[in-house]
Amino acid sequence: MNSQELLKARAYEETKGAQIRGEDRPAFHLTPRAGWMNDPNGFSYYKGMYHMFYQYYPYKPFWGPMHWGHAVSTDLLHWTYLPAALAPDRLFDSKGCFSGSALTLPDGRHLLMYTGVSEEQQEDGRVKDIQTQCLAVGDGENYDKYEQNPVLTVKDLPEGCSRFDFRDPKIWREEDGSYSCVAVGCDESHDGRAMLFTSGDGFDWHFRSELAVNGKRFGRMWECPDFFALDGKQLLIVSPQDMLAQGLEIASGNGVICLMGSYDRERAAFTEESVQVVDYGIDFYAPQTLETPDGRRVMVGWMQNWDTSSLHSEQDPWFGQLTLPRELSIRDGRLIQKPVRELEQLRRNPVSYQDVTVSGACRLDGVRGRRVELELSVSPREENFSLFEIRFAEDERFHTAVRYRPSVSELEVDRRYSGTRRALIHQRTFSVLGDPGKISLRVILDRFSAEIFVNDGEQTVTTTIYTDQTADGISFYADGAVRMDLNKYDIE
Ligand code: FRU
Numbered sequence: 001m002n003s004q005e006l007l008k009a010r011a012y013e014e015t016k017g018a019q020i021r022g023e024d025r026p027a028f029h030l031t032p033r034a035g036w037m038n039d040p041n042g043f044s045y046y047k048g049m050y051h052m053f054y055q056y057y058p059y060k061p062f063w064g065p066m067h068w069g070h071a072v073s074t075d076l077l078h079w080t081y082l083p084a085a086l087a088p089d090r091l092f093d094s095k096g097c098f099s100g101s102a103l104t105l106p107d108g109r110h111l112l113m114y115t116g117v118s119e120e121q122q123e124d125g126r127v128k129d130i131q132t133q134c135l136a137v138g139d140g141e142n143y144d145k146y147e148q149n150p151v152l153t154v155k156d157l158p159e160g161c162s163r164f165d166f167r168d169p170k171i172w173r174e175e176d177g178s179y180s181c182v183a184v185g186c187d188e189s190h191d192g193r194a195m196l197f198t199s200g201d202g203f204d205w206h207f208r209s210e211l212a213v214n215g216k217r218f219g220r221m222w223e224c225p226d227f228f229a230l231d232g233k234q235l236l237i238v239s240p241q242d243m244l245a246q247g248l249e250i251a252s253g254n255g256v257i258c259l260m261g262s263y264d265r266e267r268a269a270f271t272e273e274s275v276q277v278v279d280y281g282i283d284f285y286a287p288q289t290l291e292t293p294d295g296r297r298v299m300v301g302w303m304q305n306w307d308t309s310s311l312h313s314e315q316d317p318w319f320g321q322l323t324l325p326r327e328l329s330i331r332d333g334r335l336i337q338k339p340v341r342e343l344e345q346l347r348r349n350p351v352s353y354q355d356v357t358v359s360g361a362c363r364l365d366g367v368r369g370r371r372v373e374l375e376l377s378v379s380p381r382e383e384n385f386s387l388f389e390i391r392f393a394e395d396e397r398f399h400t401a402v403r404y405r406p407s408v409s410e411l412e413v414d415r416r417y418s419g420t421r422r423a424l425i426h427q428r429t430f431s432v433l434g435d436p437g438k439i440s441l442r443v444i445l446d447r448f449s450a451e452i453f454v455n456d457g458e459q460t461v462t463t464t465i466y467t468d469q470t471a472d473g474i475s476f477y478a479d480g481a482v483r484m485d486l487n488k489y490d491i492e
Contacts, residue, residue, distance in 0.1 A: 037320030192222030
């Protein structure tokens with residue numbers, strides 16, 4: 001039975017959502033039907049469709065008591081909204097339905113597992129929010145919360161784990177038909193950890209093991225874990241809060257890291273071998289993956305940064321976008337990300353330039369737009385080449401730039417002139433891997449964002465931009481001379 005709270009949210013989003021014009025949203029990235037969006041949730045393939053749920057507050061473009069918004073797609077790029085799936089309407093989730101995941105039960109029902117946030121009076125009389133894991137079961141549109149919620153509470157956790165930070169379950173089905181889930185927590189010092197839970201039927205859950213403990217290395221509390229096998233390795237992806245910058249590898253604030261290693265399923269033990277940052281841009285957080293019916297591991301993140309998510313206007317019709325779905329693989333021990341191959345089907349009006357010399361500033365006929373894909377590769381024409389830059393969302397006043405400095409092998413994204421009136425984070429610089437002097441970039445623009453895949457997906461850079469849509473110029477610049485090959489497509 002749908003509650004009053006859910007029916008109210010559904011009625012509101014239907015009216016509000018219909019008032020937002022198509023051209024005021026990105027064309028192939030998901031935004032909330034109305035109001036606010038954060039993390040992707042319940043990313044799954046169910047009854048022949050991809051389902052995407054998301055952290056959602058329909059009534060304002062700001063974070064509020066969390067609902068789950070809902071959309072479906074057949075190609076991972078064009079999304080159709082369905083009515084909101086969950087509202088905070090029970091004692092166990094009265095303060096919000098936080099992040100979680102989904103899978104198909106053997107009887108064909110869709111199972112959602114999410115974090116219920118509720119209030120609990122403390123011994124000192126203060127009321128604080130506590131977090132537990134809850135279930136809901138449905139048919140792809142309407143979901144009933146499980147009568148025995150919550151199914152995991154602090155009582156299930158090892159000694160010393162916090163009841164205030166225990167969240168974001170990611171579930172999957174094991175080959176033997178049992179269920180597992182990874183969720184995050186922390187101790188009293190706020191040190192994050194990822195924990196494994198198991199269940200025979202998907203409803204009765206027990207703690208199994210601690211998969212990884214932060215040990216104060218990467219931020220404090222961890223959020224939104226994912227745990228899966230890929231190309232012979234086991235990956236644990238987590239989003240640490242409050243990281244401290246480390247060289248050019250890790251930026252301060254909330255970010256995403258991938259711990260790569262091996263997994264002994266019998267002992268439920270993960271052995272960490274290496275750690276890398278997942279995206280070197282400004283706006284990437286809380287990703288979640290699924291396995292497609294044809295066996296691809298695809299990841300989608302929240303295309304935002306918590307530190308810059310409360311500075312916009314109450315008047316904005318929506319806030320928050322999800323990234324492009326990205327196909328994951330491992331090459332030379334690194335996590336590789338590429339836009340889902342479905343994107344190639346949306347390419348129109350190809351324009352191609354081979355062996356162009358860029359020296360100083362340069363524009364090319366037919367190369368402009370805000371819903372475009374650029375594939376370019378650059379190599380030195382002259383030895384003294386010291387800078388290559390591509391500018392997009394450009395007019396006399398605005399531009400966003402990606403700059404490559406071959407002498408130090410650094411790449412920088414710079415959105416200082418992207419239409420923001422606030423002192424947001426505007427720049428990020430990181431060390432690029434690959435051959436010094438040579439770089440290939442795949443740049444995907446969709447009205448309000450740029451996603452850049454460097455050297456065939458070896459590193460990615462994601463940033464939102466707020467530039468007026470009339471600024472649609474694209475230009476190139478080099479100090480010294482470079483040779484450039486370029487393919488450009490409109491994405492429709
Ligand atoms: C991550 C996060 C999650 C939580 C959700 C609340 O962005 O903080 O840990 O479940 O957002 O909206």
